[in-house]
Amino acid sequence: MSYKKIGLVRACVFGAVLGGAAFLSPSAFAQVADEIGKGPGCCQGGGASGANAWATGLSTSAAWPADPGMTAIYSAPPGMPTKAPPAPPPATWWTHGELEVGGRDFLNNPDKSGSLWGDNVPGSALPGGYGYLGQHSLAKYYEYSTVAPGAFGGTHAATGTTDGLYQIDLWANNIGAYVPNNGGSYFDGFSDQSYLLTASKVGEHYFWASWDMTPHVYSTSAMTPFGGVGTSSLTWLGGSTALPSATGYHATGVPCTTQIGSVTGCPITTPAFTTAGIAPLLQPIDLGIQRNTAAVGYRAVDQWTAWEFGADYAYMTRKGTQPAGIVELAGFMPTNVPAPVDDSTQNFAANGEYLGVSPWGQKFTFKVAYNGSLYRDNIDGYTVQNPFFPTGASAPFGNLLTGICYTSPYKTYNATTAAISATYSGPTANCGGAQLSTWPSNAANGFSETTTADLPWNSHYAGTTSYVMMTQNQQFLPMTNNPNAAISPNGYPWNTVGALPMQSLGGNIETILSNNVLTTKLTQDLTSKLTYRFYDFDNQTPRIIFPCWISYDGTGISYNATTGAHSTTSCLTAGAGFGSGYENTLSSLSISYIKQDATAELNWRPWKEWNVNVGGGWERYDYTEADAGYTNEYSVKGSVDYKPFSWLTARASGYYSDRIAGNYNYLTNVVPNQYPILPAFTPQCAAYTPSCGSWVYSSAYQQFMYDNRQRTKADVLLDVVVFPGVTVTPTFKYKDDYYPLNTATGAPAGSLAEGLSDQRMISGGADLVWAITPNLSVVATYYYEYYHQNLYSGTGTGAPTLVLPPGVACSSPPLPAGTQCLVTTIDNEYVNTVTVGARWAAIPNALDLDVRYTLSDGLDRQFCSQCSPGPQFPDDKTLFQRLDATATYKFDQSWARSVGFSGDILARLRYTWERNAVANWQNDTLAPFTDIAGLTNAIWMAYDNPNYNVQMLAASLVFRW
């Protein structure tokens, strides 16, 4: 047998193995990977087709019986010496499809909500005494898909005419997954059913409609002491009984707080609610958002006028809850609450495109399009009752002994001397409730035109001009819900909308884009590309200045320190003797920028094996009300693609850019705008002065968005067919963003610069695909990723001036007066990802076995040179694993026919093991109520438990016709 024959046989064998498409090429992996280890079929979550990372989904035409109409429909060529050509048969309707029905259940009975506190023994070694300690919940498992126990089904049904003119397809996936309120044994209320209908008259009309349900589950183990979850009013379930701070109360009812000056000797009483005391009030809730989307689309092709028209519309609703934080309920200790979500988004678009001949006789296209979007939030805001001071808002003014909510001016109590102060102090952040905003309703409307044209001299132009207007004008909430708030300059108290300078924002951002690409084939081998892009992000939203701005409901009170009387005059003119609970003058910012890009590139293809690109670019930002006035970035790049043989493809690219910031000055560009000085008003504390610097960010910071930057990127990819049927694809990537901070010339002069110093990513790996025999294929992949970040920050608002030796903590010894410490932190992330899979036709054309295992192992390690002790935070670890094993048996067709079914019947058994393990120091020890040192009075929902270990077995029958 000649060598040619060997090659022929070999080629045919493997060509058949791989299904014929894209053999021995970079696409081989995709083809094989798509088959290996992904048992076909639906109902593993996902979109209507059922295709996702674990399943190829419901069958498409590739699995249907051959189309007999293709050969029958052709008429004989003119002049062909044949028998009289048969007339095309009349069109009839065919039907094909696949229906999968089955059931599934967990094998290991995983706990939906895990353990509330894991170890609920106070005094445990863990901080706070509570932690999950390896307990599981199903939140992360159900995060985006509801592959839940019970019956499931999916289908792809199609019909069409034999002449190809009409065809209708319907996909439905995971239609049995909805488990409404079944007592919480599995999962309540979330679903990921999905449906897609397409219908077309080929070459003329195309229509589609879809219905999709996508959950986003945050938690199935959260606990909250608030009622009214999902509404705009979260109420403390303890009624009028307060949850005292763990530091207790004086016998007089005064909390032993630092406001007294010293808690020494404070006769702490037993709090009415300790951690154990709050437990009966905690209610288990699921945190998550159900996102449902209905969408339709239509496209018409007018072959007579060369126009195409399209339109689509989508209506999406979101309902549920998501975690949010409140700071003001318990002396600046965080309170986690389930914020309500109830909104809708409508996206709609229409376009028309004309394809014609230009005056110079070459092809051109012209497209006009409109895109609109309406977002409507059904909840303008929500309130949260303060468990510590549930009735505080109604406490009498100035009555220290009867009021425990410092909404009003108060006298302090000295626990040591038992003396009550002579003068009044300002209100604190502790109030009867907090008022929080939600996302405001907004809208966007955009128009665009795109033109492409073939030009003389072998040139081609493509350009787009678009205009988008984003608006938002929802009525503001009042500044505060405190009825005793200071009087605004408008003469109304700040708890009314009338007190605001404007009742709504009148927000308006207009963007204009002009994008232009000109390619010219200079010679047969050489092509040039010139581009210019202009993007104007013009924020025309009016700036609103708030004199006497207040940030917390309990702080916005102007009062007389002597009498404790509440001021009834404008905060601007409260007069002598009146203290201020309000803060500074604050203005909103209308950040705008113009971005311009220009590039010039050459593409050289000297031989068909080579493809070389070189180019350079320029990018400029011009900012308004940002730290930097502008940036200029110059870049060069190049790439080489080399494909000398059918069995080898090599690709490599490199990129380097240097960005230079101009007029970088936070104090000049931002502060005067954000903290303006009103001529008629002398604030109690000017925000931009050093003594009130808490609202001004460190001027030493070099924000990475605007800062000088040197970026380097490199990519290499090889695709090698080592042996027939064996493809290896190694790949490597490198990216480094280096910010040349000058720590000697920060701002102000003499200080040290802060900010990102370096961000580096290195990754690489290889794929191996091996078609061992026509009936057995394996695939293995490994990928390693490394991320490194070097960051300088400070210990305070001002600019750092001191660099301590590594290992010497900023807090020890105490820093000299007037100095701040520069902190160096290094963060490293490592992720290893492995996938192995195999597909074996154990009984060809009857029994297929698929196995696939995936692992993703991540580690986040952080170092801090001036933190004590050692690394600032513990390591974070993540480990995701999934094993799928699927057996699909195809019954003999004769048997199928004997039971009255003319198509194929398959039985499928699928075992899935999926495990997620996360060790996260931030969440693992958080109980719903945490009284640990440093977190006194913090209320968490203990919601973040992404750990699960699920084994599921699914059995189904598949009917394919």
Added chain:
Amino acid sequence: MREQQCLSGICMNKLCRLGCEGVLTAVYGSKSRGKLWSVIRSCALPLLIGGAILGSGQSSTAQTAAVPDSTLANLAAYVQGLDAARPQAAQPDDGILADLRAYTGQISGDQPQSIKDQPRLAQADSLFDALRQSGQGAPPPAAPPPPAKTKGATVKAPMAVEATYVGSKVCLGCHAGMVGQFGYTLMGRLMKQGKMECETCHGPGSAHAKAGGGRGVGGIISYRANDDSRTAEENNAICLGCHERGERAYWNGSVHEERGVACTNCHTIMKAVSAQFQLKTAFQPDTCFQCHKDRRAQMYRPSHMPMREGKIVCSDCHNPHGSVTESLIRQDSINDNCYKCHAEKRGPFLFEHAPVRENCLNCHDAHGSINEYSLKMSRPRLCFECHSIGHGETTGPNSNFTMGRACQNCHTMIHGSNSPAGGALQR
């Protein structure tokens, strides 16, 4: 449009007056066009797969003629066995086939009698083969001529093979088994409607048929990834003849075009593997992961968008055919892209957070992360990239600045606040 109409055999308006023959010559490089309209509207069957399914690294009927019948028979039996599991296409009866073959011979009678020397694929289809051939010191049999090294070499130009259009019916004579599922696809349906032919994509086939077939033989265009007789640019030009509009408006000059990506690297034509868009894989991201392997790894990270669950796919955010924005983003800006699903974050807000307004990716890694909420860095370090305000820069755990949601324990409206009291993004 001319290409579209000409190639599809549709000539319904004045545009066709511009000269379809010229168009076809430009696209295919064929010198034959005299019989264009007499045949292009009346053919029958896709050579498309041309080597796609039955073919392989070497292949098919052209070479069949060069091997003994016994080998052929064995091979045929073997391939039939492999294909037994697949649905078999209806075969035209032998009489029709005989007539077709005779007709093919007739219409190609004016062609060169032998075109066996036309370029074909390299014989070595793996590194192992290449090394073995090198070790044996024997040149690969029937190796293609070395590429021209002169500037402007014609090696990249379509092969100027004398060929005419024979119609799909002729193609069907040998390739009937390859169209079993094609009729269900959009292009297959167009073909059944007489709006395109096999040769619309594969070029005139008379020389190919005359030579007895074979991938690349007779100038037939196969589109196979390992067919190095043509470049991606040449093959893409044929696809773009009909598909340049719409999503492909920015294909010219796009990064994928510059890097020589072929349409067929991502799309498969002869059967519907994916539910939509004729993609090479059922799960769309797998098509992209052919090259973007880092994105595949990121998909498996604990914090991810619902990609691996199949709820979103790469093309929801990217237009692989080119776009007006960096990274092939579909919308005018990265943020505009995110607003499609996250319209609540569009604003404008009374109090904006500058990095959020500028670019969502300043904080998020949309492709997946080991940090919560797909953050590119865990909190509070993420926030420390821009802020140091005495909030736990040097503290460890057990701080209200670092535990739980860290900075967002208080600054919960980090994407912007519309509350008058939300200047610190805490309400």
